[in-house]
Amino acid sequence: MFHVLVSDSISSDGLAPLLNDENINVVQKKVSEVDDLEKYDALLVRSATKVTEELLQKMTNLKIVARAGVGVDNIDVEAATKYGVVVINAPDGNTISTAEHTFAMMASLVRHIPQANVSVKSGEWNRSAFLGTELYGKSLGIIGLGRIGSEIAKRAKAFGMNVLVFDPFLTKDRAQKLGVNSCKLDEVLAQADIITVHTPLTKETRGLLGKENIGKTKKGVYLLNCARGGIIDEEALIHYLEIGHVKGVALDVFEVEPPVNRKLLDFEQVIATPHLGASTKEAQLNVASQVAEEVLKFLNGKPVTNSINLPTLTKDIFDKIQPFYKLAKKLGQLASQYMKEPVQHIGIVYEGTVAELETSFITKAFLAGFLGERVDSTVNEVNAGLMAKERGISFSEKIASNGSGYANCIAVQVDGDHRTFSVKATYIPNYGERIVDLNGFDIDFYPAGEVLYVEHIDKPGVIGRVGKVLGDHGVNIATMQVGRKNIGGEAIMVLTCDKLIDDQLIEALVQFDDIVSAKTIHL
Ligand SMILES: NC(=O)c1ccc[n+]([C@@H]2O[C@H](COP(=O)([O-])OP(=O)(O)OC[C@H]3O[C@@H](n4cnc5c(N)ncnc54)[C@H](O)[C@@H]3O)[C@@H](O)[C@H]2O)c1
């Protein structure tokens, strides 16, 4: 039974996939009202619940946080990554609703609809007080042309507006397709009659429209923020409203929500809504069902799309990656058990068909396997990269043209304080995983179970001696492979055994002159 906590108001219809699953227990309560936080596998939130490091520390069984919406600024993604918790969102379920809300705000702003509404309801009939401005023919500046910005651009064009866009990641091709003018920020600021922001809130965008940049706008400009509070600096806004430079402002979001800056809200020319961009039946159903289905898939061990801290994989791609992912995890375990010493660098080279897949995911699987053998805390593909860095282990991955001769090949080199370990492996469909090279020795074995790895001199009788020692200790040999570089030179033996190999057996083996070392590896 999985336990899912839904701590914000999320559409029950959208949650149906979770609510109807008999293996899932869904509790709909605020975090502050729950006293057994440690039992939950999944947490579903909107923007109200703050998923802090402190909360993550209390939710010791948590595996996934799902944001029924776009912005994840209420989630400490870095801390979630550290604790191996996957963070997902529903990136496009509320795009149209937010674009429509922004447009409604824009029209309301230039035609004074909220103010006129209050006036008529209070018994006035003051037509001259609400002289408006047409949108037609005006220049609309869009800062951030992502999902929402693009939908606004389309609607603005239908209204006969000239669209100027600033987005440092906007390609010429996309700008052309959308029929917008890609500009520098200063050009948008100088030329736009109305400016609307649609970026995430980041270090770069916090205060993007602040004292300096609002000062570069046209006198009489209208400003809108239906993205995130803080992209427009509220104190700067007050200044430019006071001196009459900014003619009107529409805000759906605030630096602090609910807003505490009464001075800003007291301006007649500031209109506001309480973070309603995504508040439509359609958007709420969309985002809730998107995350509910994703969480269900995740709890059933299937790949999730829209992960913030894991590569996003479709089912098709996941199915292709899965054999390599499993193999890489085993290689990580093998390398870690072989090396048993501090490691500085892990280099992974992908060749052939595996190189065409999402290799960063496979690398993380290797790291998870490797670190899982050495760290106490839970390590998985989400936090493996971070944990490796924290432990001073650098890692790199490369794609190489096919030199091994196999249809696919994962080659790993681990550099330790005193030695280096290398392994090459391949996956053969309908046959399985094979290790084809260990420390430069040609070999061919299936990596599973109890493995005995022996380094020895290639001499007659050594294999027989090893067999006898195992027999004397009651250990049955399942498979045995030998590899050597030259006749009579260094050689290795890899045996898979049906029983755990104890220290006494290892000691008995290394007493022979021709046996250089013997190790057990459990896969
Ligand atoms: N008011 C609401 O209820 C509501 C609803 C949904 C989304 N949002 C917010 O709207 C914003 C946009 O959402 P989206 O789904 O369109 O996101 P998106 O990721 O699709 O688009 C964001 C765009 O901003 C651009 N960008 C990033 N940094 C930039 C910078 N420094 N300058 C200019 N452009 C930059 C990116 O290139 C991208 O094109 C987010 O902040 C989101 O949280 C608010």
Ligand SMILES: O=C(O)[C@H](O)COP(=O)(O)O
């Ligand atoms: O980022 C978002 O999706 C919006 O800001 C909506 O937030 P909400 O789910 O709290 O309405």
